[in-house]
Amino acid sequence: MTFLAALLALFVSASALSQTRIIVPFPPGGGADALARLMAPKLSEIRQEQVIIENKPGASGHIGADLVAQSNADGKTLLMSSTASLTEKNVHQFAPVTLVSASPYVVTTSTKVKAENIKDLITYARANPGKLTFGSSGTGAASHLSAELFKSMAKVDLLHVPYKGTGQAVTDLLAGQIDLLFAPSQSVIQHVRAGKLKALATTGAKRAETLPDLPTVAEAGVPGYEAVGWFGLLAPAATPKEVVFKLNRDFVAVMANKDLRRRASDLGADLVGDTPDEFARFIRDDQAKWAKLMRDVGIKPE
Numbered sequence: 001m002t003f004l005a006a007l008l009a010l011f012v013s014a015s016a017l018s019q020t021r022i023i024v025p026f027p028p029g030g031g032a033d034a035l036a037r038l039m040a041p042k043l044s045e046i047r048q049e050q051v052i053i054e055n056k057p058g059a060s061g062h063i064g065a066d067l068v069a070q071s072n073a074d075g076k077t078l079l080m081s082s083t084a085s086l087t088e089k090n091v092h093q094f095a096p097v098t099l100v101s102a103s104p105y106v107v108t109t110s111t112k113v114k115a116e117n118i119k120d121l122i123t124y125a126r127a128n129p130g131k132l133t134f135g136s137s138g139t140g141a142a143s144h145l146s147a148e149l150f151k152s153m154a155k156v157d158l159l160h161v162p163y164k165g166t167g168q169a170v171t172d173l174l175a176g177q178i179d180l181l182f183a184p185s186q187s188v189i190q191h192v193r194a195g196k197l198k199a200l201a202t203t204g205a206k207r208a209e210t211l212p213d214l215p216t217v218a219e220a221g222v223p224g225y226e227a228v229g230w231f232g233l234l235a236p237a238a239t240p241k242e243v244v245f246k247l248n249r250d251f252v253a254v255m256a257n258k259d260l261r262r263r264a265s266d267l268g269a270d271l272v273g274d275t276p277d278e279f280a281r282f283i284r285d286d287q288a289k290w291a292k293l294m295r296d297v298g299i300k301p302e
Contacts, residue, residue, distance in 0.1 A: 018049040021077045022233070025064025025085045026137055027057045029167020031184030031269070032231045035100055036080045038264060042254045057164045060138030061085025069093035073238035075247055081234050084141035088287055094234040096279040097247050099272040100255070102230040104204030105146050105182040106189070106268070107217060108197050112176045118201050118220035121180075125156035133159045134180040135169030140299065143169070145290050146182040146203055146227040148297055154222050173197060184229050185210060185268020203227040210268045230286065232279055244276055 022040065024033045036053045044051040056064035065085040071077035079085070079094065086094065107118065113132070115121040125132050136144035139162050151158050161178050163169040166187045172178050173188075174196055181188070182203065189211075191197040201217045202208045205226045217225040233251060235244055254260065255273035264271050274282070293299075 019076065020047060020049060020051045022051065022053050022080050023064045023068050023077065024053060024055050024080045025057060025061035026055065026082075026165035027167050028055055028165075029170065029187065030137060030165045031101075031186050031229065032080045032082055033165075033167070034184075034186045034267060035231055035264065035269060038260065038267070039100075039251070039254050042257055042260055043250060046250050046253055060140055060162075062090070065090060065093075068234070069236055071236055073236040073240070073243075075235055075239055075243040077236070078247070079234045080231060082137075082142060082229065082231050083145065083286065083290060084138050086234070086283065086287075087140065088291060091283065091287065093237050095237050095239045095244050096276045096283060097233040097235055097244055098251050098255075098276065099230060099232040099274050099279045099282055100251075101264070101269045101271055102228050102282070103185060103210075103269050104202040104208050104216070105143065105227060105229050106185050106192070106202055106211070106214070107150075107200045108173065108181045108183050108188045108192065109200060110173055110176045110179055111196065111198060113179050113198070115200065116198070118215075118217055118222065121200060122154050122156055122221055125154075125158060129157040130159055132156075132180055133161050133178045134182070135161050135163055135173060135178040136182075137166040137169060138162050138164065140290075140294070142227065142229040142290075143182050143184075145293060145299075146229070147180070148299065149227055149293055150182070150217065150222065150225065152293070152297060153225050182227070182229075184231075186264075189268045208268070209270065210265050230282070232283075248276055 022036050040051040061084040068079040134147045173181050192199045201220045252273040255271040
């Protein structure tokens, strides 16, 4: 090997070592993708290295999750996870780093749907059982389970249409190919503001700070209803604790940036940035809630 070739190989090797990959297990255009790309530039500044976002969609987020689980446990390959890609079957394969966002979803409809509020939607759905379709980012995703919880509590029959990611579902919602979507605000808010989609309500226990004029599903006609969609960062399970803590400090610093928080808020996302232990408890509670619903309504996780 010539000196130049050896120097080039050394440069390539050093460049590879100075990269952090954040795997988004869904196609571009969804909530996880939007937040990962929003944080990447500031994270790159803090860590003094290149931060790359890679979309690895498929199998309701499990293709991307499996890739991260099998990666080197060196803190260089992370998963931007959500309810769908993290299940009771694979949760042990990951080390929680931090919760990025836990925000209510927006009940969003095509402009073709003749409903201006939740009561209208329920009335129409009951009069037309099985005719209204709702999209999701995959079976077992929060966008799917939030709608299933709505179906159960409102006693309506809606037809589920799963996609590989929220971005694809939004595209079909805009085209009128599906009627309804329980979506992360950052995926639909610009279309709502442009009048291309209708927002009927949010799914949290209280009104969203970023969308204060929208009622909650509970106050709009389904008492007791509550659901949130979350995104969080995880590393392979064997990642050393000191590496996880360093990652946590870096991401918390990113999410503390006022400009970034404002931009996230404009997208409808409230950034969190908790500790690894707090995030682990959040995951356990979230999984327990949705596992019960899936058993009750007969949904089998992918």
